[in-house]
Amino acid sequence: MTSQYTLQHRIQKLEDVTSHEERLFIILEVYLDFYPVKNSYLFRFSPLGNLGEGIILLTTGGIVHIGDIWDDIRTLPIIFSSIREKKAKYCSGLEFLKQTSSKYITSSNVNSMVVVPICFRSVVIGYICSTEFQDTAVINDNVLSTLTLYGKLIGKFLKKSESVEDSQVLSKRELEVMKRIAWGESTKEMGVSMEISELTVKQYVKTAIKKLGVQNRSHAIGELFRRGIIS
Numbered sequence: 001m002t003s004q005y006t007l008q009h010r011i012q013k014l015e016d017v018t019s020h021e022e023r024l025f026i027i028l029e030v031y032l033d034f035y036p037v038k039n040s041y042l043f044r045f046s047p048l049g050n051l052g053e054g055i056i057l058l059t060t061g062g063i064v065h066i067g068d069i070w071d072d073i074r075t076l077p078i079i080f081s082s083i084r085e086k087k088a089k090y091c092s093g094l095e096f097l098k099q100t101s102s103k104y105i106t107s108s109n110v111n112s113m114v115v116v117p118i119c120f121r122s123v124v125i126g127y128i129c130s131t132e133f134q135d136t137a138v139i140n141d142n143v144l145s146t147l148t149l150y151g152k153l154i155g156k157f158l159k160k161s162e163s164v165e166d167s168q169v170l171s172k173r174e175l176e177v178m179k180r181i182a183w184g185e186s187t188k189e190m191g192v193s194m195e196i197s198e199l200t201v202k203q204y205v206k207t208a209i210k211k212l213g214v215q216n217r218s219h220a221i222g223e224l225f226r227r228g229i230i231s
Contacts, residue, residue: 046222
C-alpha cells in the first residue's frame, strides 16, 4: 500500500517545477505511477452550478486536452458523492452505467470508474477520474483510502504553490461581487445591496474574469475557491 511518506516525497519534488502546465502533468504522472490505473482525467471544480471542467487527460499513450468536457456533476452520482463526502469512490458494472456518462466510455472494455476529489481543507477544487485499470487491479477500501489521501496532498500542494499576492489580484469591489455570486445572489440583488447599477456589477464581473485569466464566472468562482481566496 502507498505510504503517506512516499507520496509526500514525490509531491515535494513538484516544488522545483515552475510551469503550471508541467506541474499538472506531473501530478497525473505520479498518480499513474502509484495506482493501478491506465488513464487519468483531471478536472477543475466550481461549486457555482456544481460544474466540472475538463483540463487534461493523461494515458500511457500521452496527454490530451479535454477543455471541451463540461459536466453538471449532479448528473453524475459517483462524482457528486465523491465531492460531497470528500472521499475517493469506485463503481463498476451496472452501477458504472447508471452513475456516469457515455463520454467517459472510450472503449468497449470500459466498465468501471474511480473518482478522487482534490481538496484543500474543506474545499474541493478539482477531481481526477480513471476509467481504465491494470489487469491485476483491485480497488478496495485500502486503495480508496490512499487515493483520498493523494487528493488531499495534491490540494495542499496546489494551494502552497500559489503566489502570496493572489489575494491582491482583485480589487475590493471585484472580490465582493465574486463572493456574492458564490453565495447565489443575482445581479439585481447585488446592485441593490451594494447600491450600484447592474451594469457596474457586470463590469466588475468582467474585469475579475479577465484578471483571473479564466473564461467565465463559474470558472472564476472555482479558481477563487481553489486559491483559498474565498471559502
